[in-house]
Amino acid sequence: MASQRGEGELTTTPLEPADRERARAIPEAAVARLAVYLRVLSGMVDQGVTTISSEELSQAAGVNSAKLRKDLSYIGSYGTRGVGYDVEVLVSHIERILGLTRKHSVAVVGIGNLGHALANYGGFPGRGFPVTALFDVDEDLVGVPVGGIPVNHIEDITTVCAEREVSIGVIATPPPAAQAVCDRLVSAGVQCILNFAPVVLQVPDNVEVRKVDLAVEMQILSFHVARRADEAANDLVNGIGVDGMVIRP
Amino acid sequence: MASQRGEGELTTTPLEPADRERARAIPEAAVARLAVYLRVLSGMVDQGVTTISSEELSQAAGVNSAKLRKDLSYIGSYGTRGVGYDVEVLVSHIERILGLTRKHSVAVVGIGNLGHALANYGGFPGRGFPVTALFDVDEDLVGVPVGGIPVNHIEDITTVCAEREVSIGVIATPPPAAQAVCDRLVSAGVQCILNFAPVVLQVPDNVEVRKVDLAVEMQILSFHVARRADEAANDLVNGIGVDGMVIRP
DNA sequence: ATCTGTGAAGTGCTTCACAGCT
DNA sequence: AGCTGTGAAGCACTTCACAGAT
Numbered sequence: 001m002a003s004q005r006g007e008g009e010l011t012t013t014p015l016e017p018a019d020r021e022r023a024r025a026i027p028e029a030a031v032a033r034l035a036v037y038l039r040v041l042s043g044m045v046d047q048g049v050t051t052i053s054s055e056e057l058s059q060a061a062g063v064n065s066a067k068l069r070k071d072l073s074y075i076g077s078y079g080t081r082g083v084g085y086d087v088e089v090l091v092s093h094i095e096r097i098l099g100l101t102r103k104h105s106v107a108v109v110g111i112g113n114l115g116h117a118l119a120n121y122g123g124f125p126g127r128g129f130p131v132t133a134l135f136d137v138d139e140d141l142v143g144v145p146v147g148g149i150p151v152n153h154i155e156d157i158t159t160v161c162a163e164r165e166v167s168i169g170v171i172a173t174p175p176p177a178a179q180a181v182c183d184r185l186v187s188a189g190v191q192c193i194l195n196f197a198p199v200v201l202q203v204p205d206n207v208e209v210r211k212v213d214l215a216v217e218m219q220i221l222s223f224h225v226a227r228r229a230d231e232a233a234n235d236l237v238n239g240i241g242v243d244g245m246v247i248r249p
Numbered sequence: 250m251a252s253q254r255g256e257g258e259l260t261t262t263p264l265e266p267a268d269r270e271r272a273r274a275i276p277e278a279a280v281a282r283l284a285v286y287l288r289v290l291s292g293m294v295d296q297g298v299t300t301i302s303s304e305e306l307s308q309a310a311g312v313n314s315a316k317l318r319k320d321l322s323y324i325g326s327y328g329t330r331g332v333g334y335d336v337e338v339l340v341s342h343i344e345r346i347l348g349l350t351r352k353h354s355v356a357v358v359g360i361g362n363l364g365h366a367l368a369n370y371g372g373f374p375g376r377g378f379p380v381t382a383l384f385d386v387d388e389d390l391v392g393v394p395v396g397g398i399p400v401n402h403i404e405d406i407t408t409v410c411a412e413r414e415v416s417i418g419v420i421a422t423p424p425p426a427a428q429a430v431c432d433r434l435v436s437a438g439v440q441c442i443l444n445f446a447p448v449v450l451q452v453p454d455n456v457e458v459r460k461v462d463l464a465v466e467m468q469i470l471s472f473h474v475a476r477r478a479d480e481a482a483n484d485l486v487n488g489i490g491v492d493g494m495v496i497r498p
Numbered sequence: 499a500t501c502t503g504t505g506a507a508g509t510g511c512t513t514c515a516c517a518g519c520t
Numbered sequence: 521a522g523c524t525g526t527g528a529a530g531c532a533c534t535t536c537a538c539a540g541a542t
Contacts, residue, residue: 026472027510027511028469029510029511029512030511031468031469031472032465032469034468035462035464035465035468035469036449036462036465038468039447039464040449053522053523053524054523054524055523060449061449062449062450062451064512064513065523066512066513066514066515067511067512067513069523069524069525069526070511070512070513070525070526072524072525073524073525073526077524077525079523079524079525080519080520080523080524081518081519081520081522081523081524081525082519082520082521082522082523082524083520083522083523083524084522084523084524085524097472097475098468098471098472098475099471099472099474099475099476099478100468100471102471102474102475104467104470104471104474106467113365113366113369113370114366116362116366117362117363117365117366120362121362121463124463124464124467128471129467129471167474168467168470168471168474191473191474191477192470192471192473192474194463194466194467194470198288200285200289200309200310200311201311202311206477208470208473210466210469210470212461212463212466213284213285214370214443214461215284215288216281216284216285217443217459217461218353218355218378218417218443219280219283219284219287219347219349220277220280220281220284220459221353221417221441221443221457221459222347222348222349222351222353222377222378222417222441223275223280223346223347223348224440224441224457225348225351225353225416225417225440225441226346226347226348226351227348228440228455229348276532276533277532278532278533278534279533302500302501302502303501303502304501313534313535314501315534315535315536315537316533316534316535318501318502318503318504319503319504319533319534319535321502321503322502322503322504326502326503328501328502328503329501329502329541329542330500330501330502330503330540330541330542331499331500331501331502331541331542332500332501332502332542333500333501333502334502
């Protein structure tokens, strides 16, 4: 089960050989942060900031400055020692590394509450991710435009996705439907999936899945509430007050 | 700036001293997976499965079995060598560690597309996370019930959250409003925040923030599209076909 | 005979700290 | 004098592989 998509539509600026090795080597964690830096930097551009130091940028992005510099070093050396980084230069290099010079068509499957919300973002968060197809099983929804795009029936995923060159599929269906939907997306040649359904998807190696799992997020927070409550109880026993002051040393 | 909440309402089953040290020591990454195991196990219970091996459970959860066993070992030794784990026992231990024996009131701030979707989940993903308060700046929305709960004005966050003992705040506002909303939640004593706004929130150390950032997720996927496209181009140059076979060895 | 629980080895990410450029 | 870029050290998570329980 592999991609059926040809290799003919490479519209991205081709990477230099040096960049190529780098792209392979960037830690996943760093990629996520690059996206954050990019957003912060875009804000800077709007404010007319032209130059920024690693210290300032790292503060704004909520990381420490060594990490920021290391992250930026993965994509090359575009700073000036003693000065800092040119904001626009940085923006364009990060955009290139993240593949944002290309448009990525998005299909949303499952037009319930969440699907509606996603479709109505219109051009998905941050531009460059146009939603070009919507799917649902509900016959009553088929043909109805949501966020300007008419809903197609789930049966047609394969043809419609191929036609519209969808490169990212978003699964917003109820859990039981998710795997089947995923399989269809994959057989339509979609190699990147963003999954909102609380299900562990099985996919071939050449497909990248990212998961957004609200239940997991809530439960992680719950864990921290519990840990904190417990530490507090523990500290009280040991004579430490709620605000961290020792009451009974 | 610290919690203003008293320490009197600890309704959680208190952890044994041994568990206490463990809770402190569980890696964050393991906590996230425990939540996944819990969901898979709940499904097992519904199917009437009573016993499961690390191999089976790890498959269903999409991790390898050594990792699963190590994760479970963080919460104690509840398996039987030569046999496997008792599903119900495991469920109840994971629930206890994740603090799911307590209810966690949730407030959603920002009742736009996403806020609506979230409010309409009713009892948030997976039970145990009742949404008890909604907030927005829009006067026209105030008083209107969404998912059964009337919307309050954002001005009233502090009082309403304190009143309803909200322990988790969900921020679904536009980016510019997020930090101010966050500050209000914090001063209402909320120590856990789930942030959907594409903004890096500044919070005191005693507050836990989890971020769900669609733009970042999309951009990570975009990065992988780019990397793959580039590898393919690269491989073609080196005489390797699209399906991985060497054409020109 | 089988499957868990876990030290120990391995891997990858983060932080340090400073050489080197402007 | 200031700030980047980066080897090297440190830390955390993952995987291995096997002793030990049933």
